[in-house]
Structure formats: structure tokens, C-alpha cells
Amino acid sequence: MKAELNEELLLKGLAENNSKAIETIYKQNFNIVQAFILNNNGSYDEARDIFQEAMITLYEKVQTESFVLTCKINTYVYSVCRRLWLKRLQQLGRYSNQIDGFEETLQVEDEIEAHERKNTDFAMMEKALNSIGEPCRTLLESFYIKKIGMQELAKQFGYTNADNAKTQKYKCLLRLKKIFFAQYKMGE
């Protein structure tokens, strides 16, 4: 009962991007995943990539409203890592039919697909952000990603007051939106 409660707390923490929760999940699972990747033809960097990708997949799953904890965190993480790594090996043409360790216990195909769709959207957003130019990019990143307040931003960027900074932010947002949707429609 207590363990379940802990897991729920950890997931809640992960959803809130709480570094203590992330660290706990990391500590409990990373080394096993790393050993698995290394044993199956992978490198340290690839182990890190795959594990973080799985953490992001879990984070995205926790974000959805319909989310319920149906298995232990480690079961989920291992299944996703295994699936992701098989995919990666296939893409790299390094595929060998024998994968040691980690029985596939969960069907995670759908989650990984959803995650990949999200990744495409994110790549588009990143591209759009990179093409709006400065100071727009830093301004938007500071506000939306780093969550720095308007007052502070005005000071940093040298606007005379927060309202001016805000107007600038809206202008930038509008540009970003245009570029993003242009790509989005092209992508479709």
C-alpha cells in the first residue's frame, strides 16, 4: 500500500517536473536500463538518450487526464526502453533478433506512437522559434519556458515598462504562430 502511494507521489512529482521525483525515478531505473542497452549493442550516450526518451514518454502519459497507474513505474519504463531500443536498432540497421534481458511485459506501442507525434510537433515549434529571430526568440523562451515574469523581463531586455515588454511579446507570439502554422499546414 505504501509502495503504491510512493509511486503515485513520484508520478505526481514527475508531472510537475519536480527534480526530487525525477532524481528518485532516475536512481531506481537508470542503471538497469543502461546495462540493458550496453548489453545489446549500444553505447553510453544511446543509453542516456533512450532512458530520457522513456522518461518523457512517461511524463506525457502522466499529463493526460485519463491517466491511471496500471503498473509499476519500472515495468513501464523498461517496456518503453526495450521498444524504443528495438526501433532504434532497426533504424540503424543494427538489428539482431536476439535481445537479452527485459521481457516485454507491456504493450506500449500506442504510447510510443503518441510520443513520436508529439516529437514532430515539438520539432516544428523549435524550428519556428529558431526562425523568428532575436530578441523575439529569447523573449518568448524566457517567458514561456523559463517562466520569467514580465516585470523582470522588461528589466533584462531594457524595456521602459512591463506593458511595452508585453506588447513586444504579443508581436513575437503572433509571428511565431504564423510560422508555426505555415509549417503545420505544409506538414499535413
Added chain:
Amino acid sequence: MEDILLIQTIERYLKGKMLPEEKTIFEQQRKNIPEIDQMFVEHIMFLNQLEDFAGNQRLKQSLHNVHNQLAKDGIINEGAATTTKAKVIQLWNRYRKVTAIAAVVAGAMALLTSGLVAFFAPVNKLAIQELGQEVEKLKQGQRYQVNKIHEVESKIPKDAEVRGGGSGFLIDNKGYLVTNAHIFKGATFANVYNNGKEYKTKILFIDSEKDLAILKIEDKDFAPLKSLPYGISKQGIDLGEEVFTLGYPKNEIVYNMGYLSAKTGYAGDTLTCQIQMSANPGNSGGPLLNKKGEIIGVISTRQRQAEGVTFAITAKYIYGLVNDLKKSDVAYQNIKLPTYSSIKGMDRVGQIKKIEDCVFLIKAYN
């Protein structure tokens, strides 16, 4: 500028900063003017995308930080500042394929060399004779066998031809058999016979150098034995030891006995031992047992010029063979060789009755 105003309005609406009257007007506008509603929906979608993206970026940053911190604290190990062992493993992983190819090439070279050595080596192959049944004789036997079990449909494919034959014996009650490798020359599959019953097998492992092979009976008609009556000896052998064998020089099991006459085989070969016993083609692959009913060897060849001189591969190589099989395929980890002989105290007739069921006639087909 109009767009900016609209965005501002939408954001105020989303953040709930509008006064009630303002809110009603805005909602009314959305209903009446499709463009505004469309823009509203689009903007919400965009903001959600941006929010997701921001969340993703923040998480990536956290993961990055946590990872670096844990690496610094030594809780996770990335091979860089650590022992050479980890590096070796990493290199091994990276160059595994290359290593495998190199190993294959090296193996091929080794085979070629050993082939050349064998070709020029002074051992006179003609002086000894492998005891596999000759094809002609087996063909007759096949007809005979088919007649004998005419009520049951034979499991031999119609166009299959006999390539060779011999004897074999169980080394595990689940249906694993040991026999000689030379009876499979030019063959692709083998059937085994015991008590007039025919069973299909799979050839699992062939070691031509030791002249040993492992088969597995894979046939629904085969009922695994409770246990094997004999043990397979790991001990050395003693000169003068009384030995006996059961095998199929004809289509019927035949008993034969003799004594151990030399600890090495033909021309000092340490793989085999020499026995004084008349053996015939077809005895090949049969078990060589001592008085206690322990298997001490596998009958393999005889000397052409000398009457009654037979050679047997010593039993300890069976252990090596099974280990090689286990190493080559994880599916066979459950093979357990018997070490205890339960027929130790019995008289010969009683021993034979027990052993009979474990010795099979083998026919190899192409």
C-alpha cells in the same frame, strides 16, 4: 495591431481576468462572428502546443541536470572516468560485429589448416574402418524394417535414401542420444528404431573431430523414460577391464563383450581407447560399458588388418560434447547426464534387459 488586440483579449479571457459583462460580450461575439471563433480556437491550440513544448523543454533540462548530478556523484557510471573494464566492454559492444567476422575468418583458416594437416598426416585412414553400416546392407535392412512394421506407416519420406547407419544410446531420459558423427556423412536427417518402433529425430550437434554427434528424438510417439539405468563415467579406464556393448550390426540388437586392451587408440590416439572385441559395421555409436554398467566409451572404429581390434571414444568426451552443445544453443540447458548406474549389482542378463531400451538403431537419410 488588430490581431494583437484579439490575442490580448483571448488571453485575458483564458486567464479569467475579464469582468462579467466583458465576458458575456466576448462570448456573444464568438457566437456571432465565425472568424473570431476560429481565431479563438486556433490560438488556444497554438498556446497548448507552446505550453507542451515549454514543458518538454523544461523536463529535458531537468533530466539533463539530474543525469549530470548523478554521474558526478558516481551513482551512475558512464565509463569515461572509470575502470578500463567498462571501456573494454564498450569497445567490445562497438566492435562486436567486426570481431565476429574476424573470428569466422580465423575459424575458416584454422579449419583449412587442420584439413591440410589431416590430409598430409601419416595416419593411414585405410587401416581403420569406421563401423557405420554400409549403405547396401542398410538398404536391404530398410526394406526389412519397413516390412516388419508394415502395420504402421513409415515415417521416412518416400524419396529418401539411406546414407548410413549405426547405433546410438540415450544420455538423457528426455530423448537425447549420442552416436558417431561419421554415420551422418552426406545425410540430412535420421530416424531411430527400438523394439520395432520408429522415431523421428533432430540432429542437434555434430563434432566431426571427436566423431561424436547428439540427436534428439522429436516424436509424439516417444515416451521419455523415468530414468536411465546406466551412468556415464568420468573416471579413467583400466587395462584389462571387462567391457561389453549393445548395438545394431544387423536390424536386431546384438550383445558383444571383450576387454580393454590399451588406453590409447589407433597409433597412439588419446581420444580413443583400444578394446579386444569383435565389432561389426553398425556397432558404430553404440555404448561401451564396464562390469558395473557404467558407460566408459562410444564404439567408433576397428582396425582392418587385425582381427577383433576395436576402438572406442572415451566417455569423458561426451561431457565435453554436451557442454559444447549447451554453449552453442541456450535451448538445451536442461540436458542432464546420468552419473549413477542403478544396474551395478545385477548379472549381465539383467543389465542387458535394462540397457536394451536405451540403445537405438540409427539410420541416416539424405
